[in-house]
Amino acid sequence: GENVEQHPSTLSVQEGDSAVIKCTYSDSASNYFPWYKQELGKGPQLIIDIRSNVGEKKDQRIAVTLNKTAKHFSLHITETQPEDSAVYFCAASWAGRRALTFGSGTRLQVQP
Amino acid sequence: EAQVTQNPRYLITVTGKKLTVTCSQNMNHEYMSWYRQDPGLGLRQIYYSMNVEVTDKGDVPEGYKVSRKEKRNFPLILESPSPNQTSLYFCASTTGGGAGELFFGEGSRLTVL
Numbered sequence: 001g002e003n004v005e006q007h008p009s010t011l012s013v014q015e016g017d018s019a020v021i022k023c024t025y026s027d028s029a030s031n032y033f034p035w036y037k038q039e040l041g042k043g044p045q046l047i048i049d050i051r052s053n054v055g056e057k058k059d060q061r062i063a064v065t066l067n068k069t070a071k072h073f074s075l076h077i078t079e080t081q082p083e084d085s086a087v088y089f090c091a092a093s094w095a096g097r098r099a100l101t102f103g104s105g106t107r108l109q110v111q112p
Numbered sequence: 113e114a115q116v117t118q119n120p121r122y123l124i125t126v127t128g129k130k131l132t133v134t135c136s137q138n139m140n141h142e143y144m145s146w147y148r149q150d151p152g153l154g155l156r157q158i159y160y161s162m163n164v165e166v167t168d169k170g171d172v173p174e175g176y177k178v179s180r181k182e183k184r185n186f187p188l189i190l191e192s193p194s195p196n197q198t199s200l201y202f203c204a205s206t207t208g209g210g211a212g213e214l215f216f217g218e219g220s221r222l223t224v225l
Contacts, residue, residue, distance in 0.1 A: 001171075009152070032211040043116070043202050043216030044155070089154060097210035098162065099145070099170060102155040 002027040004092050006103025013080050014111050021106045023090035024072045030092040033066060033073045034100070038087040047088075048075070080110045114139045118203050118217035125193055126225050133188045133220045135203030143206050144186040145214070148172065148199040155202065161186055162209070193224040 003026040013019050025033075031052035036044035050057045050064045050073065057064050061080075066073040077084055087107050091100040116137045125131055137144065145160040147170075157170030161180040175197055177189040186205075190197060200221050204214040 004154075006154070034213070036214075041218070043204075043218050044214075045216070046213045049213070093210040095209075095211040098143075098160055098168070099157045099210050100214065102147075104152055104154040 002030060002092055002101040004090060004101050004103040006090050006106060008106060009104065010107045010109070012109045012111060015080060015082060017080055019077045019080055019084070019108055019110075021075045021088055021090070021108070022072060023074070023092075023103050024070075025092040025101075026071065027092065027094070028071065029094045032093045032095065033064070034091050035064060035075050036089045036091065036102075038089065038105075040086075044089055077108075080108075082110050082112050084108060085110045114215070116203055116205055116215050116217035118201075118220045120220060121218065122221050124223045124225065127194055128192050131190050131193060131222075133190075133201055133203075133222070135186045135188065135217060136184050137186075137203075137205040137215070138184065139205060139207075139215065140183065141205035141207050141215070142183070143209050143212075144180070145170070145204050146176070146178065146186070146188045147202045147204065149202060149219075150199050158188070158201075190222075193222075195224050198222060198224045 006023045034049035037047045038044040063076045090103040093100045146158040147155040159178040161167045203217040206212040
């Protein structure tokens with residue numbers, strides 16, 4: 001089955017700096033790669049996703065890149081703000097599959 | 113407001129005492145799923161349901177049961193809870209199965225003594 005590895009497990013940055021979280025996956029059939037943000041005491045919420053027909057996707061300060069050959073994808077957050085502090089999860093799946101496989105999570109702390 | 117509602121949010125129980133965590137969604141989603149979240153392990157799927165009366169095991173189904181008698185409800189049942197089921201549980205729903213946006217509830221923190 002699919003295995004998703006996520007690094008780093010914790011990340012501390014200064015406000016205004018960039019943050020990068022990386023994930024690798026094992027199943028070459030995977031073609032859907034979402035990122036979820038979990039704030040304290042809440043359920044995860046989708047912030048951005050990418051499908052394998054594109055290499056990069058941006059949404060304001062957030063971007064995701066995908067390298068299908070190397071089977072890795074990354075989340076980039078620019079100009080970080082204290083409200084970006086949360087746990088971020090990557091995941092992988094493919095159309096028709098009945099589950100997302102999640103990474104182990106990254107706790108991002110943005111220091112004011 | 114579109115939402116997934118779980119109850120209870122917090123529960124402390126003892127080994128062997130049956131409990132049910134309820135989950136309800138108001139988005140008319142066919143697909144519902146239960147996950148458990150443990151430190152360093154991310155979110156692992158327990159059970160999922162593609163529609164009413166259609167359920168199947170996820171990655172960590174041992175010790176759990178589910179039912180899907182109505183489209184909106186998907187309760188998680190622990191027949192005889194054990195301490196290794198102490199965890200944070202999330203219910204989620206979507207229209208897209210494994211390749212669509214999952215909408216999560218706010219979580220149920222369960223402690224089994």
